[in-house]
Amino acid sequence: MKDLYENTFQSVEDIQQQFEEHNYICNSQIATCTYIAYNLQKPIMVEGPAGVGKTELAKTTAEILGVPLVRLQCYEGLDESKALYEWKYGKQLLYTQLLKDKLSEVLDGATGLRESMAKLESHDDLFFSEGFLEPRPLYRALQEEHGCVLLIDEIDKSDQQFEAFLLEILAEFQVSIPELGTLGAKIKPLVFLTSNNTREMSDALKRRCLHLHIDFPDEKLERRILNSRVPNLSENLRHEVVSFVQQIRELDIKKVPSISETIDWAKTLLLLHTEHLDSDVVKETLNVILKFEEDIEAVSGQISSFIKKAHKE
Amino acid sequence: MQQTLEDFFKVVRSAGVNISVADSIETSKTVELVGYRDRGILRDALALSLAKTTEEKEKLYECFEQFFAFDAFQNTSLLKPQPSTTDKTEQQAEQPPAGEQQAAEQEQAPAEYKGDLELAKMLLRNDKAELAQTMKKAARKANITDIWLFTQKGINTQKIMNEMGLRELNKEITSLGKGDCPAERALSGQLRTGQKYLFQEVRNFVEQQLSMFGKTASQTIHEEFLKSSRLSNIEKRDFEVMVKIVQKMAKRLSSMHSKKRKRKDRGQLDFRKTLRSNVAFDGVMFNIFWKSKVIEKPRILALCDISPSVSSYSRFLLLFLYSLSDVLDRIDTCVFTNSLIEVNDIFDQYPVQQAVEKITNDFGMGGSDYGNTLLDLKNDYMDKIDNKTTVIILGDARNNNLAPQTEVMKLLYQRAKRVIWLTPEMESFWGTGDSEMLKYKPYCNIVKECNTITHLEQMVDTILKVSAQTA
Numbered sequence: 031m032k033d034l035y036e037n038t039f040q041s042v043e044d045i046q047q048q049f050e051e052h053n054y055i056c057n058s059q060i061a062t063c064t065y066i067a068y069n070l071q072k073p074i075m076v077e078g079p080a081g082v083g084k085t086e087l088a089k090t091t092a093e094i095l096g097v098p099l100v101r102l103q104c105y106e107g108l109d110e111s112k113a114l115y116e117w118k119y120g121k122q123l124l125y126t127q128l129l130k131d132k133l134s135e136v137l138d139g140a141t142g143l144r145e146s147m148a149k150l151e152s153h154d155d156l157f158f159s160e161g162f163l164e165p166r167p168l169y170r171a172l173q174e175e176h177g178c179v180l181l182i183d184e185i186d187k188s189d190q191q192f193e194a195f196l197l198e199i200l201a202e203f204q205v206s207i208p209e210l211g212t213l214g215a216k217i218k219p220l221v222f223l224t225s226n227n228t229r230e231m232s233d234a235l236k237r238r239c240l241h242l243h244i245d246f247p248d249e250k251l252e253r254r255i256l257n258s259r260v261p262n263l264s265e266n267l268r269h270e271v272v273s274f275v276q277q278i279r280e281l282d283i284k285k286v287p288s289i290s291e292t293i294d295w296a297k298t299l300l301l302l303h304t305e306h307l308d309s310d311v312v313k314e315t316l317n318v319i320l321k322f323e324e325d326i327e328a329v330s331g332q333i334s335s336f337i338k339k340a341h342k343e
Numbered sequence: 344m345q346q347t348l349e350d351f352f353k354v355v356r357s358a359g360v361n362i363s364v365a366d367s368i369e370t371s372k373t374v375e376l377v378g379y380r381d382r383g384i385l386r387d388a389l390a391l392s393l394a395k396t397t398e399e400k401e402k403l404y405e406c407f408e409q410f411f412a413f414d415a416f417q418n419t420s421l422l423k424p425q426p427s428t429t430d431k432t433e434q435q436a437e438q439p440p441a442g443e444q445q446a447a448e449q450e451q452a453p454a455e456y457k458g459d460l461e462l463a464k465m466l467l468r469n470d471k472a473e474l475a476q477t478m479k480k481a482a483r484k485a486n487i488t489d490i491w492l493f494t495q496k497g498i499n500t501q502k503i504m505n506e507m508g509l510r511e512l513n514k515e516i517t518s519l520g521k522g523d524c525p526a527e528r529a530l531s532g533q534l535r536t537g538q539k540y541l542f543q544e545v546r547n548f549v550e551q552q553l554s555m556f557g558k559t560a561s562q563t564i565h566e567e568f569l570k571s572s573r574l575s576n577i578e579k580r581d582f583e584v585m586v587k588i589v590q591k592m593a594k595r596l597s598s599m600h601s602k603k604r605k606r607k608d609r610g611q612l613d614f615r616k617t618l619r620s621n622v623a624f625d626g627v628m629f630n631i632f633w634k635s636k637v638i639e640k641p642r643i644l645a646l647c648d649i650s651p652s653v654s655s656y657s658r659f660l661l662l663f664l665y666s667l668s669d670v671l672d673r674i675d676t677c678v679f680t681n682s683l684i685e686v687n688d689i690f691d692q693y694p695v696q697q698a699v700e701k702i703t704n705d706f707g708m709g710g711s712d713y714g715n716t717l718l719d720l721k722n723d724y725m726d727k728i729d730n731k732t733t734v735i736i737l738g739d740a741r742n743n744n745l746a747p748q749t750e751v752m753k754l755l756y757q758r759a760k761r762v763i764w765l766t767p768e769m770e771s772f773w774g775t776g777d778s779e780m781l782k783y784k785p786y787c788n789i790v791k792e793c794n795t796i797t798h799l800e801q802m803v804d805t806i807l808k809v810s811a812q813t814a
Contacts, residue, residue, distance in 0.1 A: 042377075058383060058384065059387045062384050062387040062391065066373050066392070070369075237365065237395070241395050
């Protein structure tokens with residue numbers, strides 16, 4: 031297995047091409063960002079609406095680089111013990127119980143409290159060693175032999191304290207564990223942080239990252255993405271599907287369909303052996319792309335005009 | 344190239360994007376990596392590492408296009424013989440293609456230039472690229488990036504021209520023009536034309552630089568002016584800027600006050616709690632408890648007079664309060680002219696700015712009647728007010744000579760945690776004419792003159808601070 035930074039990305043175009051080979055179609059901005067992040071070993075903060083391929087970007091990068099993807103899903107109340115490490119309390123307890131009998135051997139006839147203490151202290155602090163450490167994603171990412179891609183997903187869902195805690199890791203790629211000391215990364219991981227912008231991130235965190243905003247793709251790019259993800263879809267239907275979805279995105283609705291929904295819809299239509307979009311099929315399958323009853327109602331009235339336009343294009 | 348990059352940072356800063364020293368170092372590294380070869384990639388790289396939000400990204404793209412536009416000397420042909428130099432666009436339109444122009448020059452047959460002044464040579468060669476470069480170098484020497492105000496345009500143009508060798512060129516022109524040889528005189532005329540064009544180009548360039556670098560300076564001056572001017576005097580066109588100022592102030596205040604929610608593990612020992620918890624250890628104090636203070640977020644009831652005389656003050660108070668939702672527990676808002684109207688639902692439905700607009704438009708008619716308003720308050724809202732509520736009243740207390748109903752104010756004062764009255768009038772006007780301010784004053788914890796945005800900021804700061812101390 032190669033190390034993370036051994037198979038270098040040669041250039042921005044090179045990245046774009048390699049992404050394409052792995053079915054991830056991206057614009058030059060995304061490729062440039064990955065190129066810079068990879069070469070300068072800087073984290074990337076990816077923002078954008080849900081379902082535009084933020085998480086996918088990290089996955090594909092890991093796939094291309096041939097390193098594992100370590101994922102940390104953030105949520106409210108996430109803390110160090112869930113993100114970094116925890117002591118295996120159960121194991122520690124069990125071992126102390128099992129080893130109780132051996133205590134007299136260890137102490138070896140020591141008399142008095144002072145002598146027993148000194149004897150105990152001459153042994154290593156075995157119960158707080160790596161064997162009793164439960165590694166969590168961040169710790170695993172730092173310890174990964176060949177480096178890895180670290181995906182910190184939906185960072186906006188975590189608390190401010192956690193954000194502050196991340197700063198040390200993102201800047202120095204090291205963590206401090208009181209019992210073991212400071213641990214540095216074997217190979218600095220390539221870090222992706224994703225955010226849906228539900229809250230503003232602190233300036234300190236933003237400063238340490240490259241800021242990448244992924245928006246909905248334009249029609250041409252979306253067709254290419256669809257082509258690479260659902261290759262069996264006929265060209266006509268692909269045009270129609272993309273045009274239809276693009277028209278929906280213009281509407282003022284609660285949840286605009288994203289790329290992942292377009293792909294799901296295309297797969298659904300393929301499964302139903304659809305050749306052309308017509309009102310009935312669209313009505314039956316609209317719930318694949320729209321997730322709210324109000325949205326479905328809002329779009330229902332305009333289905334036929336949308337299809338008409340989609341056929342024309 | 345580093346200098347260029349630093350100039351670019353300056354431009355971006357003046358567009359309102361904060362770039363720290365660390366940012367600029369990181370960005371320099373990034374640029375070193377991607378190089379200057381591909382304009383698109385360079386632009387993306389700069390945007391990725393400098394901008395922190397989508398809006399900043401847009402600003403940055405704009406700055407990039409403006410800063411890296413190489414359009415100096417592109418529009419004019421330097422040595423077109425011309426009858427008048429006043430109307431530049433007309434000349435551009437009349438410009439003949441290159442071939443014809445050469446022919447025209449040959450007709451005039453000026454003498455060949457034998458001097459060694461570079462600038463003259465460049466002008467005669469019509470070497471636009473070289474001229475543009477010399478101008479940029481001269482501009483850097485003249486510290487053009489420090490340009491601040493439009494009044495500095497002339498001096499900066501002059502400085503750059505001098506740096507490029509204007510004096511020498513003038514000497515050359517005069518000495519050639521003095522001679523008897525017609526060919527030399529023609530050459531002198533040609534150089535003079537060139538010099539005029541050069542002047543125009545440099546002036547254009549300076550104007551461009553001013554629009555890039557001078558933006559912050561004029562903005563800051565304008566903002567400072569707005570901060571200290573009376574809210575009723577602020578023009579509608581400045582509202583947008585004001586909204587931004589208010590948001591900035593609110594953000595600062597909320598970050599100052601948001602963290603002080605709980606004070607723990609310091610101060611006085613909570614003896615009772617400590618003893619109780621350590622009963623199990625035979626009274627040996629293993630666990631120690633301190634008296635902790637939970638600082639409650641203030642709950643606010645805002646009563647805003649929106650009659651025409653005070654509505655602009657109310658507008659900004661509301662804008663301020665609703666931008667502070669992080670540090671305030673709850674805001675109830677009622678507006679009044681002659682009776683009390685609850686407007687919470689409007690704030691729930693619309694974004695703050697729109698809501699404020701709608702409220703002032705919909706309800707802001709008629710003269711104030713504080714007495715009646717207070718009676719409404721007594722009848723409908725008294726049960727909502729308890730010892731955690733801070734009541735803020737904004738109005739001039741000019742009651743149009745109606746009954747002031749001070750007893751309701753007294754009741755309010757007894758019930759609420761604090762009553763704060765903000766008035767746009769100066770203290771010396773209180774109690775004059777139909778003002779009932781002096782009658783209401785005894786029943787308020789604070790009465791304060793408040794007519795600029797800075798006053799408002801100080802006021803809100805006090806509200807948040809006091810609530811932290813007294814909790």
